[in-house]
Amino acid sequence: MDNLVILDSEKRKIPSSGAFLARVYEYIEEKYLQINYNYFLIPKLKKYTSKGNTKIVCMDKEMEALLLRNKVPFTPAANYVRKGEYRTFRDKAMKFTGDLPSIVPEIDALFKGVSLWKINKLIIYESILLPLISRIEMTYKIINREQPKNLLVFNSLSMNGVIQKEFGSDVGLVNEASILSSINKFFIGLLTPFILKIMSFSFMSSIKNAKNKPEPKRARKIVFFDKERAFRLSLPFLGKVRGDITVLQYEIYKDRYNQKSKGGNKKEEEFFFDSLWDYADVNSKEELISFKKEMIKKLRKIKKNKVFRKKLTYKNIRLFHSMEDILDYLFIVSYLKDVFTYLCLDNFFILRKPKLIIHMGEGPKEHKIIVDFSKKYGIKTLFVMHGSFGIDYSVYSLKSDKIVVYGKHYKDLLIRMKTEGNKIVVEGNPSWDYLAKKRFDKEKIMSELKIPGGKKIVLLATVHIPIDLRDGLAYSAVRSMARLKDYFLIIKLHPEEKPDFYRELLRKYNLEAKIISDINLLHPLISISDLVIISNSTVGLEALILDKPLIDVNLTPNDYYQDYVVSKVALGVRDEKYMLPAIRSVLEDKKVRAGLKRNRKRYLYEHAYKMDGRASERVLKVIRTMA
Numbered sequence: 365m366d367n368l369v370i371l372d373s374e375k376r377k378i379p380s381s382g383a384f385l386a387r388v389y390e391y392i393e394e395k396y397l398q399i400n401y402n403y404f405l406i407p408k409l410k411k412y413t414s415k416g417n418t419k420i421v422c423m424d425k426e427m428e429a430l431l432l433r434n435k436v437p438f439t440p441a442a443n444y445v446r447k448g449e450y451r452t453f454r455d456k457a458m459k460f461t462g463d464l465p466s467i468v469p470e471i472d473a474l475f476k477g478v479s480l481w482k483i484n485k486l487i488i489y490e491s492i493l494l495p496l497i498s499r500i501e502m503t504y505k506i507i508n509r510e511q512p513k514n515l516l517v518f519n520s521l522s523m524n525g526v527i528q529k530e531f532g533s534d535v536g537l538v539n540e541a542s543i544l545s546s547i548n549k550f551f552i553g554l555l556t557p558f559i560l561k562i563m564s565f566s567f568m569s570s571i572k573n574a575k576n577k578p579e580p581k582r583a584r585k586i587v588f589f590d591k592e593r594a595f596r597l598s599l600p601f602l603g604k605v606r607g608d609i610t611v612l613q614y615e616i617y618k619d620r621y622n623q624k625s626k627g628g629n630k631k632e633e634e635f636f637f638d639s640l641w642d643y644a645d646v647n648s649k650e651e652l653i654s655f656k657k658e659m660i661k662k663l664r665k666i667k668k669n670k671v672f673r674k675k676l677t678y679k680n681i682r683l684f685h686s687m688e689d690i691l692d693y694l695f696i697v698s699y700l701k702d703v704f705t706y707l708c709l710d711n712f713f714i715l716r717k718p719k720l721i722i723h724m725g726e727g728p729k730e731h732k733i734i735v736d737f738s739k740k741y742g743i744k745t746l747f748v749m750h751g752s753f754g755i756d757y758s759v760y761s762l763k764s765d766k767i768v769v770y771g772k773h774y775k776d777l778l779i780r781m782k783t784e785g786n787k788i789v790v791e792g793n794p795s796w797d798y799l800a801k802k803r804f805d806k807e808k809i810m811s812e813l814k815i816p817g818g819k820k821i822v823l824l825a826t827v828h829i830p831i832d833l834r835d836g837l838a839y840s841a842v843r844s845m846a847r848l849k850d851y852f853l854i855i856k857l858h859p860e861e862k863p864d865f866y867r868e869l870l871r872k873y874n875l876e877a878k879i880i881s882d883i884n885l886l887h888p889l890i891s892i893s894d895l896v897i898i899s900n901s902t903v904g905l906e907a908l909i910l911d912k913p914l915i916d917v918n919l920t921p922n923d924y925y926q927d928y929v930v931s932k933v934a935l936g937v938r939d940e941k942y943m944l945p946a947i948r949s950v951l952e953d954k955k956v957r958a959g960l961k962r963n964r965k966r967y968l969y970e971h972a973y974k975m976d977g978r979a980s981e982r983v984l985k986v987i988r989t990m991a
Contacts, residue, residue: 365417367515368419369516370528372423375397409431410436419510419512421441441502445505460493473659486729492687496686496687514536516540526685557696567701571649587720596883598794600794600979601983606634610718640708652707702729719744747766749769754927769788770791771972774971775790791983799910806892821892822947823907836918837898838869842869854880897914899918908968919938933964
């Protein structure tokens with residue numbers, strides 16, 4: 365073969381907390397991509413493929429969809445990866461993430477002896493190093509199998525576009541990137557650091573304006589520390605001890621949830637909502653300002669350091685340009701926020717002296733920090749599970765003193781992952797207690813949501829990360845449903861998602877569907893559905909609880925995260941060509957539905973325990989023994 369093209373999307377998620385700025389960028393990016401694809405990329409690809417000496421490989425679903433629409437032949441990159449090989453990529457990426465501070469010590473920052481890199485390690489692994497290392501490994505495999513004379517590079521900015529330019533010693537490189545792509549790369553190179561500086565300035569300004577005036581209420585012995593969604597899920601048990609709880613917010617909730625009593629004349633004892641920001645005293649502010657200056661100096665040195673660039677490699681592939689954005693983010697924004705959290709928690713613990721910290725996961729770095737701090741002050745920590753998990757949920761043993769899980773299956777998983785079994789208790793899920801007696805009115809729900817009758821309903825519960833999993837689920841479901849005129853699609857968005865991506869997808873494939881974002885409508889939507897489609901989601905377990913057939917879609921080379929398919933309570937789809945037959949078989953074949961239902965009862969006991977409406981009581985007992 366003469367020429368090989370490996371393509372992925374140039375779409376980028378800019379690091380902005382401002383919705384307006386993000387939308388402006390997305391609009392400009394969409395226009396750029398339309399022009400670049402329609403007038404440069406597609407015509408060039410057609411020209412090369414018409415000669416019969418060029419092979420195109422697609423790394424993501426977005427590029428696959430683009431080439432399909434334009435009738436450009438391609439091969440999915442997944443065809444080059446054997447079953448289980450992605451696990452090897454993952455292990456290599458995790459090892460590399462752990463080894464990186466010893467390879468390039470400058471990448472870490474210490475605060476009072478604490479490694480901030482370790483706090484951010486999981487985020488860096490998931491957001492950049494896992495996809496980056498996987499792309500490098502896959503690119504090597506593709507080149508080794510195809511043995512091309514030339515590698516044609518069409519993207520200046522995408523992850524693969526940047527990586528491929530480092531393969532010059534293995535294959536001839538031909539730069540086919542358009543002038544627009546080069547201009548876009550230059551523009552992003554200026555925009556990203558600028559946005560990060562704005563974020564840093566905004567963050568520091570808000571801290572300077574913090575009053576450091578914690579409300580003079582009595583200290584409460586229990587602290588709930590998590591985001592608003594987690595708080596809402598915890599209300600069934602937190603509401604019963606609200607008088608003893610401080611809800612410590614590191615992101616301010618939109619709703620305070622203090623409800624009136626049944627009589628309506630007086631309020632129940634209210635939750636005490638506290639803010640981490642109120643504990644930034646003068647010394648903390650000065651320390652943070654000094655730390656910021658130190659980080660800016662360090663980042664400048666790193667960028668000028670040729671030895672650092674030379675060492676920052678994986679299999680002789682230089683990574684500096686691929687990791688430049690994450691370096692900027694770490695030193696300009698992320699490390700600052702970590703130090704702020706440390707300083708404020710220190711002040712909070714000294715002033716409030718809590719006895720128990722309740723949280724719903726050790727993944728978020730704020731949670732890692734508070735669990736570590738709790739050890740320092742001898743305060744107990746309780747981790748209450750809030751979403752189903754599967755293989756490789758945690759790459760480390762969990763540090764919380766007690767861990768409440770839905771069912772025995774999750775306890776066994778955590779023990780396998782080196783968490784001590786005596787810390788783990790099986791109690792069920794309090795937020796599902798009401799389902800034990802709840803009966804949904806299908807006609808009323810459909811009427812209120814304006815869902816057309818007379819058609820079987822398919823519910824697509826979306827996933828927001830990783831992107832390749834999201835795209836595989838979304839594209840395969842929408843393309844299949846566009847061919848099924850007798851069924852109606854409802855798209856229930858993940859709480860972290862916006863509808864724009866799905867609206868555009870529906871428009872592309874001329875499919876009428878209902879997009880719903882309200883998290884409170886999840887169970888009503890499941891109840892009216894004839895089929896639920898997910899990817900690695902807790903919604904799958906909720907669908908089984910409500911006795912609905914399930915399809916679990918995973919079009920990536922990675923293993924299934926959940927055990928729905930292996931436990932035979934869901935049909936599995938690993939290739940898009942099987943999506944349409946899977947939907948039809950579930951909705952039209954009673955034997956298929958009966959087969960999926962056969963193992964449901966046992967599965968639910970192992971994964972959701974008794975489903976007797978009393979999980980809140982059991983969790984409450986755990987809290988009282990600890991506090």
